[in-house]
Amino acid sequence: MILDEVEKIGSDQTILYDIPRARDSGYLTEARVGVIGISNDYEFRKNLSPKIKDSLCETEVYFPQYTSPELQEIVRTRAEKALSSGAYDTNTIARCGAKAYQNARGSARRAIRLLKKSAEIAEKEGVEPISDDHIDRAHEKLQYDNLVQKFTDQDNQKLYILKAVAHLTEQGKTPARTSTIHGVYEAVAYHYGDKPLTQRGMFNHLSKLVMFGWINTYEHNKGRGTGQWNEHEFSDDVKPDKVQEAFTHLGREWLAVDVTDCE
Numbered sequence: 001m002i003l004d005e006v007e008k009i010g011s012d013q014t015i016l017y018d019i020p021r022a023r024d025s026g027y028l029t030e031a032r033v034g035v036i037g038i039s040n041d042y043e044f045r046k047n048l049s050p051k052i053k054d055s056l057c058e059t060e061v062y063f064p065q066y067t068s069p070e071l072q073e074i075v076r077t078r079a080e081k082a083l084s085s086g087a088y089d090t091n092t093i094a095r096c097g098a099k100a101y102q103n104a105r106g107s108a109r110r111a112i113r114l115l116k117k118s119a120e121i122a123e124k125e126g127v128e129p130i131s132d133d134h135i136d137r138a139h140e141k142l143q144y145d146n147l148v149q150k151f152t153d154q155d156n157q158k159l160y161i162l163k164a165v166a167h168l169t170e171q172g173k174t175p176a177r178t179s180t181i182h183g184v185y186e187a188v189a190y191h192y193g194d195k196p197l198t199q200r201g202m203f204n205h206l207s208k209l210v211m212f213g214w215i216n217t218y219e220h221n222k223g224r225g226t227g228q229w230n231e232h233e234f235s236d237d238v239k240p241d242k243v244q245e246a247f248t249h250l251g252r253e254w255l256a257v258d259v260t261d262c263e
Contacts, residue, residue, distance in 0.1 A: 006037035007044040016048070017055045065106030072097030074108050075115050083119055084128075092118070092130045099139055114138055147237065150212075151246035157197060157205045160188045163247070165215065165232065166240035167257045175218060175231035178203055184259050191255045206232065214238050 001019060009015065019035050022028045035056060037044075045053075045060065066074070075096045079088050096118065100111035117138035122130045151162060164184035168176045182199045189196035196202070209215045216235050221228040234240075244254050 001033060002036045002038065004038045005040075007039045007041040013048065013052055017052045020055050020057075066101070066108055067106065068098050068101040071100050071106065071108060071111045075100075075111050078112050079115060082116075087119060087122065087128045087130060088115075089129045091132070092135070095132060095135050099135065103139070103143075110142070113142055117142060143237070144242065148242050148245045148249065151243060152249050155205075156192070156194060157189075157202070158209060159247070159250075160185050160192070160194070160196075161202060161206055161209060162214070162243045163188050164257075165234060166243040168259050169234055170240050171259050173259050174233035175216075176233070178206070178230050178232065180259075181206070181232060184257060187257050188255075191257070192252070 003009070006016075016035070016037075018025070019033055022033050023031070045058065048056075048058075072093050076093045079093060092115070096111050096114045100107055100114055103110075114135065118130045118134045121134045121138055122128060125134075127134075151159070154162070161181065164181050164187075165174065165176070167184055167188075168174050168181065173180070179199065182196075182202050185202055186196040197205070206215065210217050210232075214235055215232050215238070218231045219228065220231065247254050
């Protein structure tokens with residue numbers, strides 16, 4: 001049994017204990033079960049309980065990321081099957097492979113998507129072969145779409161924080177203090193019918209967004225007796241419209257929030 005992206009199994013990992021023991025438990029009589037878990041999360045194995053590790057009798061097989069030449073070969077074979085001979089050249093192959101190596105940790109999937117998107121842009125404009133400009137524009141589009149997709153994978157609390165910072169950004173109120181973000185976050189949560197977390201609880205989720213690289217945090221300390229505080233704003237890659245698109249993708253109405261009432 002092969003479980004791709006096994007880290008998405010969530011916090012209840014009982015299935016990883018039960019599957020290898022299916023025969024001993026009487027669920028199977030004629031077959032023996034082996035489990036292969038595939039993951040890009042190098043920390044996943046560390047978080048497994050000792051009981052599950054013992055049940056799996058795990059052995060790790062590590063596959064290093066593709067090199068730039070390997071990615072170029074993958075792109076070349078796909079281009080030969082998908083595109084007409086005049087639609088691409090050696091520069092197309094080299095640039096798609098190099099960009100995927102530099103910006104996507106050697107992802108073959110990303111290299112192939114970059115080739116596809118570049119070809120679509122060139123075809124729409126009636127131009128061949130695919131140019132550097134087509135590839136650069138395709139790369140920007142994929143970066144945008146990838147970030148929006150990552151937003152949609154977040155829980156409600158992180159989405160509400162992103163929306164709060166988006167409203168503050170749109171109204172020129174960032175960098176904003178933690179208390180200010182919490183005030184807007186509360187309004188957002190109530191708008192969607194949820195009970196907001198305390199400021200401390202919200203800050204724990206905010207810290208995750210900082211860890212993801214989506215929010216920058218600045219610490220201020222004016223010395224003894226004068227207090228210290230944090231301010232936060234989106235990183236350069238994050239724009240309010242990306243957050244709004246994530247909400248739209250999730251089928252959730254983008255409700256307006258006046259941040260002046262939350263300060």
